[in-house]
Amino acid sequence: xxxQALVPPFGSFDYSALLPLGxxxxxxxxxxxxxxxxxxGEPRRGIVIGISVAGLLGAIYVLVRQYVSxxxxxxxxxxxxxxxxxxxxxxxxxxxxxxxxxxxxxxRDDDKEGPICALMxxxxxxxxxxxxxxxxxxxxxxxxxxxxxxxxxxxxxARASDVRKREAREAALKYLILxxxxxxxxxxxxxxxFGATGSIxxxxxxAVPLSNPLFDMGVGLFLIGVAFKxxxxxxxxxxxxxxxxxxxxxxxxxxxxxKAGMLAVFARFLFGILSPSHDDxxxxxxxxxxxxxxxxxxxxxxxxTDMKRLLAYSGIAQLGYILAALAGTSTLGMxxxxxxxxxxxxxxxxxxxxxxxxxxxxEEDAHMSAFSGLGTRHPVLAAAMAFxxxxxxxxxxxxxFIGKILILSSxxxxxxxxxxxxxxxxxxxxIYVYVKIIRAMYVPVDLAxxxxxxxxxxxxxxxxxxxxxxxxxxxxxxxxLHDVLPRIR
Amino acid sequence: MLGALVGGTLILGLLTFALPPSAERTxxxxxxxxxxxxxxxxxxxxxxxPPPDExxxxxxxxxxxxxxxxxxxxSYAIVEMLALCTTCALLATKxxxxxxxxxxxxxxxxxxxxxxxxxxLLVFALLWDAMLIPVFLLMIGWSVHPAxxxxxxxxxxxxxxxxxxxxxxxxxxxxxxxVIGKGILPPLSDAWAPWILAGFAxxxxxxxxxxxxxTWMPDTYAELPAPVAAVVxxxxxxxxxxxxxxxxxxxxxxxMHQFAPALLTLGYVGLLYGAFVALTEGExxxxxxxxxxxxxxxxxxxxxxFNEYALRGAVVYIVAHGLFxxxxxxxxxxxxxREETSALSRIGGLARRNPKLAGAMAxxxxxxxxxxxxxxxxxxxxxxxxxxxxxxGWLAAVALIAIILAAAYMLRVYQGFMHGPEQADLPQRPDxxxxxxxxxAPLFAALVLIGVFPGIARYPDxxxxxxxxxxxxxxxxxx
Numbered sequence: 001x002x003x004q005a006l007v008p009p010f011g012s013f014d015y016s017a018l019l020p021l022g023x024x025x026x027x028x029x030x031x032x033x034x035x036x037x038x039x040x041g042e043p044r045r046g047i048v049i050g051i052s053v054a055g056l057l058g059a060i061y062v063l064v065r066q067y068v069s070x071x072x073x074x075x076x077x078x079x080x081x082x083x084x085x086x087x088x089x090x091x092x093x094x095x096x097x098x099x100x101x102x103x104x105x106x107x108r109d110d111d112k113e114g115p116i117c118a119l120m121x122x123x124x125x126x127x128x129x130x131x132x133x134x135x136x137x138x139x140x141x142x143x144x145x146x147x148x149x150x151x152x153x154x155x156x157x158a159r160a161s162d163v164r165k166r167e168a169r170e171a172a173l174k175y176l177i178l179x180x181x182x183x184x185x186x187x188x189x190x191x192x193x194f195g196a197t198g199s200i201x202x203x204x205x206x207a208v209p210l211s212n213p214l215f216d217m218g219v220g221l222f223l224i225g226v227a228f229k230x231x232x233x234x235x236x237x238x239x240x241x242x243x244x245x246x247x248x249x250x251x252x253x254x255x256x257x258x259k260a261g262m263l264a265v266f267a268r269f270l271f272g273i274l275s276p277s278h279d280d281x282x283x284x285x286x287x288x289x290x291x292x293x294x295x296x297x298x299x300x301x302x303x304x305t306d307m308k309r310l311l312a313y314s315g316i317a318q319l320g321y322i323l324a325a326l327a328g329t330s331t332l333g334m335x336x337x338x339x340x341x342x343x344x345x346x347x348x349x350x351x352x353x354x355x356x357x358x359x360x361x362x363e364e365d366a367h368m369s370a371f372s373g374l375g376t377r378h379p380v381l382a383a384a385m386a387f388x389x390x391x392x393x394x395x396x397x398x399x400x401f402i403g404k405i406l407i408l409s410s411x412x413x414x415x416x417x418x419x420x421x422x423x424x425x426x427x428x429x430x431i432y433v434y435v436k437i438i439r440a441m442y443v444p445v446d447l448a449x450x451x452x453x454x455x456x457x458x459x460x461x462x463x464x465x466x467x468x469x470x471x472x473x474x475x476x477x478x479x480x481l482h483d484v485l486p487r488i489r
Numbered sequence: 490m491l492g493a494l495v496g497g498t499l500i501l502g503l504l505t506f507a508l509p510p511s512a513e514r515t516x517x518x519x520x521x522x523x524x525x526x527x528x529x530x531x532x533x534x535x536x537x538x539p540p541p542d543e544x545x546x547x548x549x550x551x552x553x554x555x556x557x558x559x560x561x562x563x564s565y566a567i568v569e570m571l572a573l574c575t576t577c578a579l580l581a582t583k584x585x586x587x588x589x590x591x592x593x594x595x596x597x598x599x600x601x602x603x604x605x606x607x608x609x610l611l612v613f614a615l616l617w618d619a620m621l622i623p624v625f626l627l628m629i630g631w632s633v634h635p636a637x638x639x640x641x642x643x644x645x646x647x648x649x650x651x652x653x654x655x656x657x658x659x660x661x662x663x664x665x666x667x668v669i670g671k672g673i674l675p676p677l678s679d680a681w682a683p684w685i686l687a688g689f690a691x692x693x694x695x696x697x698x699x700x701x702x703x704t705w706m707p708d709t710y711a712e713l714p715a716p717v718a719a720v721v722x723x724x725x726x727x728x729x730x731x732x733x734x735x736x737x738x739x740x741x742x743x744x745m746h747q748f749a750p751a752l753l754t755l756g757y758v759g760l761l762y763g764a765f766v767a768l769t770e771g772e773x774x775x776x777x778x779x780x781x782x783x784x785x786x787x788x789x790x791x792x793x794x795f796n797e798y799a800l801r802g803a804v805v806y807i808v809a810h811g812l813f814x815x816x817x818x819x820x821x822x823x824x825x826x827r828e829e830t831s832a833l834s835r836i837g838g839l840a841r842r843n844p845k846l847a848g849a850m851a852x853x854x855x856x857x858x859x860x861x862x863x864x865x866x867x868x869x870x871x872x873x874x875x876x877x878x879x880x881x882g883w884l885a886a887v888a889l890i891a892i893i894l895a896a897a898y899m900l901r902v903y904q905g906f907m908h909g910p911e912q913a914d915l916p917q918r919p920d921x922x923x924x925x926x927x928x929x930a931p932l933f934a935a936l937v938l939i940g941v942f943p944g945i946a947r948y949p950d951x952x953x954x955x956x957x958x959x960x961x962x963x964x965x966x967x968x
Contacts, residue, residue: 332551379506395646396619402548405611408657409551424654428647435642439629444586478548 017075017082020059024125027055028118035114045113052117056094063087080132084483088338089131089264092345097124099349100253103356105457123149127261136190136200151176154246171245178238186225192218205273219282229262233293236316243312251308252352255315256345268486287327293320294426301433307355307366325407328414336406339480343399347391350467353460354385375442382441384468389434391471399474490540491558495603502595513587520579520591528572536565552660555667557608567605570808571724574815578716580928581819597623610666614656618649627717637708644705648695655688673739686741693729697785700759710778715822723815727807733792749793759786764894773831773902777817791872799875806868813856816932827918838911845921847907854899856936864939
């Protein structure tokens with residue numbers, strides 16, 4: 001790759017393309033400043049979270065403007081590519097971050113909201129960078145920004161029992177070690193890819209012939225890193241433990257944002273770099289593990305009683321569904337993968353928001369028993385939860401249903417029918433997983449034995465309302481963005 | 490008007506939850522009023538000049554799909570029966586937490602109305618799954634054993650998922666799923682069509698149910714609260730048969746012929762197996778459940794002999810079976826409310842103190858066993874004539890065995906409950922109240938009406954042309 005392309009000065013387009021990322025990067029500083037100046041307490045908490053949410057809303061506004069004005073193109077010498085693809089992923093990531101931020105006040109850590117909000121936003125920044133990254137360095141940079149903030153977030157539990165604290169630290173450490181190892185795989189893969197081409201630019205990889213062993217090994221190691229971060233089956237074991245140990249807002253955040261960021265990298269790699277012949281030879285293991293993930297994820301969820309663990313396993317399977325849409329690299333498949341990712345964000349974050357309202361404090365966070373009798377105690381919340389769970393299970397009348405239909409259609413178009421079959425099988429298993437919670441909510445119980453729900457904050461209600469509305473509306477107007485094919489040039 | 494019927498029932502059903510939980514009687518009468526309004530609306534639609542179709546675009550990619558509602562002759566028959574059964578079931582409802590119960594029943598009715606009225610495969614698949622949810626919630630909320638509820642849900646959703654996959658495949662290949670009621674359509678390629686039809690068929694067979702996919706059914710029917718059992722047993726079980734008629738016949742004519750031997754066999758195994766088990770079953774609800782298996786097997790066979798008479802008979806029998814099954818479940822609900830059991834060994838000699846109950850039971854039992862003058866007979870006669878005419882004389886003869894057995898098991902239930910020695914330890918309870926009689930009267934009236942004037946169950950010939958009987962008969966001859 002000619003070095004000249006990377007030489008400054010950069011034009012105004014370069015900076016305007018990165019404007020949303022800039023907003024997300026700078027807002028936490030303001031939030032931290034406010035956190036520093038104001039005395040601890042309810043007003044400070046509100047203001048810090050308000051600043052963060054406002055920053056993300058601003059980023060979303062700019063992203064929508066960028067999509068509408070359609071001035072797409074590469075920025076910073078092809079380091080970052082602004083396009084429908086990166087905007088779609090960035091929108092999903094920002095929305096997930098907002099809803100996760102709204103869950104923060106339900107936790108007992110009243111004096112930690114400044115750092116938590118800042119870390120969460122910087123982590124978001126990493127995912128946003130990954131969605132637009134078009135060279136290996138940028139991908140790695142985004143990944144590290146995303147992960148480093150998350151390691152801290154996982155361990156941030158201050159006011160909790162010792163057991164709970166130990167769990168959280170265990171989660172953080174486990175995440176740090178395992179994730180670093182995956183990063184190592186990925187980095188080694190990148191090094192080999194660099195060796196094969198002499199360039200960190202993704203475009204250079206397109207020209208490499210299939211028989212180049214360096215290239216093949218590089219792609220293999222790279223994909224192992226991807227599979228680990230997305231949580232596909234042989235590399236998924238860290239996920240339930242980390243999700244269970246981490247504080248609820250961090251879990252909700254991770255369940256969408258890390259996966260979305262990595263999925264974006266994988267999709268760009270798949271659509272931009274690998275030619276169809278590469279596809280079959282190099283990527284079929286990913287389709288295979290996606291298929292296995294649908295089954296194993298749902299089987300693993302069968303016996304979980306902790307909501308966070310359950311949703312971790314369910315997330316493994318859900319990502320398998322999304323990858324099924326990507327199989328065969330069709331344009332429609334890409335659109336439906338992004339559509340389903342958006343739907344997954346809404347239904348999953350919705351379920352987490354309800355859990356945040358139901359779990360009284362971080363002591364016994366999210367055990368399923370908290371849901372028993374919810375149907376009589378709090379019919380609206382129970383109905384919303386049932387709705388999200390039906391959507392996760394792919395039952396009507398929810399967006400999850402139409403999302404599955406679209407994925408199935410795309411597998412029929414591309415001919416990956418065996419993935420469709422596994423999807424059906426996995427979904428059939430998952431019915432029990434999700435409906436079991438619905439059952440717990442609606443089976444008549446003696447109300448005397450059930451504790452009231454008194455959430456520390458009512459902010460997650462916003463998440464519940466928006467997510468249920470979105471889950472309902474997308475069923476009837478499945479708007480999948482056009483122009484979402486990732487470009488590298 | 491159709492959109493208002495389906496959407497109105499669903500929304501009014503949802504609105505039931507706005508009533509205070511203590512308003513149990515209000516909720517019941519609200520439910521009856523909504524269901525009755527729907528019934529009246531349907532009765533005023535003339536099948537010979539049906540109201541216009543209503544259609545709104547849903548999906549454009551990867552295939553086009555519309556919220557398309559339309560009422561053809563066959564939909565008309567089933568929807569009428571559905572509204573009637575729901576009204577009667579709600580009239581007979583007396584359960585704890587009645588508000589929630591009524592709300593769920595109305596949503597069940599709304600989703601099934603949509604299922605039988607939609608002209609789009611994808612909407613059909615959507616409602617196919619959607620109608621399971623109210624039933625499942627009714628099961629877990631009103632003390633059905635969890636294992637039964639799970640078996641019901643998992644069996645049916647698995648079928649529904651195959652239906653979904655088949656629908657997606659059909660849509661992608663054919664370009665649109667707005668295909669129901671469009672007459673005979675150009676067939677799909679041979680590579681795909683059998684598999685797609687197989688996906689549909691499994692869903693239909695589970696839902697009906699047909700032997701050997703019936704194992705969820707007896708417990709479900711035995712444990713559901715009586716009004717729900719009436720609606721599910723009478724109407725939801727017809728969704729699969731309806732699917733074979735309006736989706737299988739016109740869209741997959743050749744493959745239906747290909748599948749016919751297997752499905753005829755399954756239908757006949759169910760016909761005989763159901764009849765024999767019903768003969769030995771000790772619980773009245775399960776007798777009705779297995780008799781359903783038997784009768785529905787006969788209807789399935791009637792569809793798969795590809796004969797116009799058999800098909801007309803199947804439609805009449807679908808309605809008749811719905812009416813008498815609903816009546817039987819409602820009646821058994823009354824018996825259980827009085828005696829707290831429906832085991833044959835525990836009950837006896839009710840007729841002496843409860844003559845009205847005995848009389849009602851007699852009518853329902855006689856309708857089930859196909860007494861001339863009641864609706865069941867008309868359907869059975871047409872089906873048997875059709876099967877004979879299609880060249881399966883010996884199959885018609887075998888079906889007769891099951892019809893004779895029907896007399897045996899239904900009379901066994903009637904005799905066991907109503908006659909014989911009175912059980913000494915059985916509580917003495919009053920006879921049917923006027924309101925309870927009112928819940929049964931419309932069903933009996935419809936049974937007699939169709940039995941005496943079978944003409945009113947005749948639907949416009951164009952309805953049969955729509956599902957392609959005539960060309961199918963030609964296909965049959967050319968084969």
